[in-house]
Amino acid sequence: MHKHSSYDVLKQVGIFAVIAFILYLVFSHADFGYKFHWAVLYEENPTYKEVFGLWLLRGLVLTIKISLISTGIALFLGTIFGIARLSLFKPTYYLATGYVEFFRNTPLLVQLFFWYFAFPMVLPEGMRMFLNDNNFEFWAATVGLGIYTGAFVAEIVRAGIQAIPHGHVEAALSSGLSGPQMLRFVILPQAFRVIIPPLGSEFLNNMKNSSLAMTIGVAELCWNSQQIESFTFRGFEATSAASLIYLGLSLSISVIMNSINHHLKIGQEQKLTTLDRILGALFLPVVLVFRGISLIITLGKRLFRLGEFAPVHVEAVYVSVWKRALLVIAKWLVFLGKGLFIVLFVTLLALITLALYSFEWSIIANNFRSLLVWTFPHGGAGEIFFGLGGLSMSIILAAIALFVSFFIGLVFGLGRLSKNPVISTPSVLYIEIIRGNPLIMVIFWVYFFSPIVTGMQIDVFWSAAIAFTLFSGAYIAEIVRAGVSAIPRGQVEAATASGLNYFRTMRHVVLPQALKIMIPAFVGQFIALFKDTSLAYIIGVFELTTVAQMLNNRLMIYPFEIYTTIAVLYFVCCYGMSMVAKRLEQKYTPSKRSVAASAVP
Amino acid sequence: MKKLVTGMVLVLFFVLCAGVSVCLAGKTYDRVERDGLVRIGLMYNSIPAAYFNENNEWVGFDVDIAEEVAKRIGGYMGKDLKVERVKVNNKTRISFLTSDRIDMSTANMTHKRERDRVIDFSITYFFDGQKILAKKGRFTKHEDFVGKKLASMQGTTSEKNAVNLLKALGDPNAEKNVISFQDEPSCFLALQQDKVAGWTTDSTILIGFSAKEPGKYELVGDFFSDEPYGIGLPEDDSKWRDSVNFAIQDMWADGTYMKIYNKWYGADTEYYFPMTEKIEMWP
Numbered sequence: 001m002h003k004h005s006s007y008d009v010l011k012q013v014g015i016f017a018v019i020a021f022i023l024y025l026v027f028s029h030a031d032f033g034y035k036f037h038w039a040v041l042y043e044e045n046p047t048y049k050e051v052f053g054l055w056l057l058r059g060l061v062l063t064i065k066i067s068l069i070s071t072g073i074a075l076f077l078g079t080i081f082g083i084a085r086l087s088l089f090k091p092t093y094y095l096a097t098g099y100v101e102f103f104r105n106t107p108l109l110v111q112l113f114f115w116y117f118a119f120p121m122v123l124p125e126g127m128r129m130f131l132n133d134n135n136f137e138f139w140a141a142t143v144g145l146g147i148y149t150g151a152f153v154a155e156i157v158r159a160g161i162q163a164i165p166h167g168h169v170e171a172a173l174s175s176g177l178s179g180p181q182m183l184r185f186v187i188l189p190q191a192f193r194v195i196i197p198p199l200g201s202e203f204l205n206n207m208k209n210s211s212l213a214m215t216i217g218v219a220e221l222c223w224n225s226q227q228i229e230s231f232t233f234r235g236f237e238a239t240s241a242a243s244l245i246y247l248g249l250s251l252s253i254s255v256i257m258n259s260i261n262h263h264l265k266i267g268q269e270q271k272l273t274t275l276d277r278i279l280g281a282l283f284l285p286v287v288l289v290f291r292g293i294s295l296i297i298t299l300g301k302r303l304f305r306l307g308e309f310a311p312v313h314v315e316a317v318y319v320s321v322w323k324r325a326l327l328v329i330a331k332w333l334v335f336l337g338k339g340l341f342i343v344l345f346v347t348l349l350a351l352i353t354l355a356l357y358s359f360e361w362s363i364i365a366n367n368f369r370s371l372l373v374w375t376f377p378h379g380g381a382g383e384i385f386f387g388l389g390g391l392s393m394s395i396i397l398a399a400i401a402l403f404v405s406f407f408i409g410l411v412f413g414l415g416r417l418s419k420n421p422v423i424s425t426p427s428v429l430y431i432e433i434i435r436g437n438p439l440i441m442v443i444f445w446v447y448f449f450s451p452i453v454t455g456m457q458i459d460v461f462w463s464a465a466i467a468f469t470l471f472s473g474a475y476i477a478e479i480v481r482a483g484v485s486a487i488p489r490g491q492v493e494a495a496t497a498s499g500l501n502y503f504r505t506m507r508h509v510v511l512p513q514a515l516k517i518m519i520p521a522f523v524g525q526f527i528a529l530f531k532d533t534s535l536a537y538i539i540g541v542f543e544l545t546t547v548a549q550m551l552n553n554r555l556m557i558y559p560f561e562i563y564t565t566i567a568v569l570y571f572v573c574c575y576g577m578s579m580v581a582k583r584l585e586q587k588y589t590p591s592k593r594s595v596a597a598s599a600v601p
Numbered sequence: 602m603k604k605l606v607t608g609m610v611l612v613l614f615f616v617l618c619a620g621v622s623v624c625l626a627g628k629t630y631d632r633v634e635r636d637g638l639v640r641i642g643l644m645y646n647s648i649p650a651a652y653f654n655e656n657n658e659w660v661g662f663d664v665d666i667a668e669e670v671a672k673r674i675g676g677y678m679g680k681d682l683k684v685e686r687v688k689v690n691n692k693t694r695i696s697f698l699t700s701d702r703i704d705m706s707t708a709n710m711t712h713k714r715e716r717d718r719v720i721d722f723s724i725t726y727f728f729d730g731q732k733i734l735a736k737k738g739r740f741t742k743h744e745d746f747v748g749k750k751l752a753s754m755q756g757t758t759s760e761k762n763a764v765n766l767l768k769a770l771g772d773p774n775a776e777k778n779v780i781s782f783q784d785e786p787s788c789f790l791a792l793q794q795d796k797v798a799g800w801t802t803d804s805t806i807l808i809g810f811s812a813k814e815p816g817k818y819e820l821v822g823d824f825f826s827d828e829p830y831g832i833g834l835p836e837d838d839s840k841w842r843d844s845v846n847f848a849i850q851d852m853w854a855d856g857t858y859m860k861i862y863n864k865w866y867g868a869d870t871e872y873y874f875p876m877t878e879k880i881e882m883w884p
Binding site: 047048116117120121128129132136137214215216217219223226227229230231232233235370374375447448451458459460537538539540542549550552553554556557559 | 645646648652653654655657688689690691692693695696699700701702714715716718719750752755756757761780781782783784785786787789790791793794795796797810813814
């Protein structure tokens, strides 16, 4: 990261203003054949006697509520399972790994459908009634979201703990710290600092993902924007307003997270900006509470110690007996706990097997072809790809989007690194606006915006493909930026010194190396994109989730079979690809390579 | 100099964006006649109006009506029209018309004045009304649903009607108690699993779904709204609208309409829904 001088910032603001002005001119003077009617958001609608802008605010409150609660759940689950993944006790490890891999590799949308529609079927009637009477939509969405994000948090926690050099652990052990003490004083304080930045972006994702709650009838922000559309047919206005709100929300989260990062940096107290200090003041109550608690604990310890003034050597024997007894008890407790855990683990496996056994397998067998290719190749006239649909449609959609967005990402990623603000500002705008919005919003955007610009509606498939491309382009741009930034500066200088111009430097020196580093990230992006294709369900693209919903509609009483099947299909594809990603990572990560090289004598 | 060039390229880009906004839509009738192709928006998730059956064939009442209308308009033009079936849902059925993706939308669409601001409608081709579907033997009248949850589909008139009904019956949380889903299967699933006490939408849709599990569900109470279905048509295109209207009336006059009707809603079908009204006829 290079530092911005205030002059740079001014230039950026200036360019931003020019772009805003041009956009304003385009929108106010060009004739799109569509009359913008922004008043729909703040005037009372004569037909319905409602001010629709208020709906958006109501939705915003719910979005914030879902995000906060699910973040708490994710943090809790993530910490437990993240530590559990490092456990040497195999069943714990298996359970944690199963949780992380399964929930990371299936689309959130399918998970939400599962929690909401399929999960209650296994509960007893009374329990189901209780859930249904207590705002089950909200809780299914919130807990489902928490469980999903928790799997990602677990990986971050695991990576954070593993990032602690082994020497620290050895040093702690050799200086006589016990296991918990080591965790408390050596590992966690360091891991915490490593974990916080990626955790912040995970929470940002979590907030954006909360928009999916609309599919199970939770009236959050995105749902409300669509409600306004369905009442007034002002989809463009409603969607734009909602995206602006999402953008504001994302920006505030990232400002807060950045500030926390500044606060956490060791030895950076003097470098805090005014904004950091102001935001820090917001956390003062939390800090004070923690200080208070630790003060009480220290005081308590002192008081306690005051009582035991007995000479140490007399006590030593006494304590050691006690300690030995405690150790024995602890040992037995751990043993018991392990036993109990194994019993629970086996029960869980048995339950899953039982559930699978009671499946109506013929249903899956009969409809498997539909899930894979839909009616291909017997589609009717005018159907895209001869009636192709289902899983293959999802894969094609993701592949097209990734291919095109690669080039978009390349251009904007390099654009963002440019020193020329005329190039870098639009790149930053594109990347940040897209990344600050949930994918659903981008889909609606393309869907409502494209007919206004082009005067005609493209097929929903292409509409979705464009949306995915735009969306993934912004993320790939960031991957490209990171990859290019990782190339040592000296190489660029050497290339320039040897007379290569910018394009040649990029083409022959920087990009070949950077792309190699980026390959695992691209595969990761492809997996994310593939999971995201499930969202095309909303505008009726016949991909896997839509086909599943359709079949469910026809079969009526087998939601468990259908949702499990598509969850497995998604999982197999994603997990397979993530295996490939891991391979590639091992192959292409320079540090790993050098380690491997040094290991070979 | 370089900056100036990049700046100009940018400006040019935006101007081009604006320039693309050429109106490509011709008058629908002439376009259909010229191309010999009519594009019809149909639902894919609504039983028995338009859905995919066991063999993944796209069938239903709306499908047959739309095909027949297209055939007759072809007759007026003196040529065989090809039909392109376009999948639409509650989100896309109107915007596809306004953006000229389809020429007509036969998609369970109630003729509402608010909708009439952006698109036009044919004469009413199907008479439905809104009812509430619930598990058998639990409810007897509309009042029983006060304080309970109702499922409906987002972006439909039945959603608004349901809120109004609950409000009129004195439910203070009417808005919260009507839960909106994205499609009909989700509504039915919610009802099946007792997530909601009732599902409310046009009665024929309810009959279609409840026929899947005979004897388990019943319609509660009377109609509480009229839902006259019209075929959605592009705004301000009277020649096209006339020909669609004539086609519907001609179908009614020579009995084709009732033949299609009885195929899907007749007494010997599982979706039995007696015909009580008449199609508007112009002499």
